[in-house]
Amino acid sequence: MRVVRVAIVTESFLPTLNGVTTSVCRVLDHLADTGHEAMVVCPGPAPAAYRGFPVRTVRGVTVRGFRVGVPTFELERILADYAPQVVHAASPFGHGARGLAAARNLGLPSVAVxxxxxxxxxAQHGGPISGGVERATWRWLRHLHSLADITLAPSSTTLQELNDHGIPRTALWGRGVDTVTYHPDRRFEEEVADLRRCVAPHGETVLGYVGRLAPEKEIHRLAEVADLPHTSIVIVGDGPSRDRLERLLPKAHFLGFREGLPLAQAYAALDLFVHTGCHETFGQTLQEAMAAGLPVVAPAAGGPLDIVKPGVTGLLFDPERDGALRQAVGSLAADESMRTRMGASGRRKVEQRSWASVVDQLLDFYADAINPAYARRVA
Incomplete structure (x- = not known):
């Protein structure tokens, strides 16, 4: 494969850990493993390098716990000096929008994710003007994505939503999952057995959630299953909603933020994974849970529609119907054989979704941006 030189302009990077950072790091890992060239441009502070690739920082500010890059013309100079073949804008909004504008000004192809x-x-933080905030945000997104040669959506639902809002030149690009770190065999590790003894001392069925504890994740829905007989709730993650959730779910076990092996062991300690948010563009934690051999329950909305096959790898519930989550979780909690069957099916499904294969698809999109079909010579 021909070597590609890419500049990744990302709204988030290390040491901040979230879905955007994780995706960018996995892309960089595969680029490094396959001999490509890359540079990262992100809000500071950040490490000076990652996997041998330089990391350039721009000025950033902290907003609601997130580090946000300040859009400046410095980004144009950084890209001009590096001279990439393609600019990859990861979850662009402010800093990333400036990256797309700089790429357009410099005549560089770009791919927005x-x-x-x-x-x-x-909109959730807009109060009485939430409707106006949402409309204004879509107007901004249409503008910034019009600067990209290709915009990649992570799920078919999100792809349709982008098309409905007039985002041009879209395509579907999913996410990979680490099937080595997240593996059913971890359930037999001593650390996992110790954790289960702590959270399920009487052999309870362990229901778990993993992710940021914030209002948009709708974790309050777990109150619907808090009194299911012979079950225990485990919540992995941290965020601004933690105090409120601890009051709402006083019997739940809050394990705090985990990553790497400790996170994989937390998944392995569960019997059933419960996803609560209705506005996920994808649902990476669902894939991680399935890689760990867990059946999953998720809303029949957004990204989970592409990931969960009802009755095979888990169950989807109607988030608009009272009691639907409880019914779905209750049926799985009460049936160990069904959990085992669905967990095995989920594991088989995600084994085909390695990050290597997913980033190879991304390289094809880079190639399409660099050499678009309309510019290709007919042999």
Missing amino acids: YQTDMPTYL
Whole structure:
């Protein structure tokens, strides 16, 4: 494969850990493993390098716990000096939008990866003007994505939503999952057995959630299953909603933020994974849970529609119907054989979704941006 030189302009990077950072790091890992060239441009502070690739920082500010890059013309100079073949904008909004504009000004091809549902997120914090905030956000997204040669959506639902809002030149690009770190065999590790003894001392069925504890994740829905007989709830993650959730779910076990092996062991300690948010563009934790051999329950909305096959790898519930989540979780909690069957099916499904194969698809999109079909010579 021909070597590609890419500049990744990302709204989030290390040491901040979230879905955007994780995706960018996995892309960089595969680029490094396959001999490509890359540079990262992100809000500071950040490490000076990652996997041998330089990391350039721009000025950033902290907003609601997130590090946000300040859009400046410095980004144009950084890209001009590096001279990439293609600019990859990861979840662009502010800093990333400036990256797309700089790429357009410099005549550089660009690929934008849509990952965060910013219209819904901002609307949830807009109070009485939430509708206006959402409309204004979509107007901004249409503008910034019009600067990209290709915009990649992580799920078919999100792809349709982008098309409905007039985002041009879209395509579907999913996410990979680490099937080595997240593996059913971890359930037999001593650390996992110790954790289960702590959270399920009487052999309870362990229901788990993993992710950021924030209003948009709708974790309050777990109150619907808090009194299911012979079950125990485990919540992995941290965020601004933690105090409120601890009051709402006083019997739940809050394990805090985990990553790497400790996170994989937390998944392995569960019997059933419960996803609560209705506005996910994808649902990476669902894939991680399935890689760990867990059946999953998720809303019949957004990204989970592409990931969960009802009755095979888990169950989807109607988020608009009272009691639907309890019914779905209750049926799985009461049936160990069904959990085992669905967990095995989920594991088989995600084994085909390695990050290597997913990033190879991304390289094809880079090639399409660099050499678009209309510019190719007919042999």
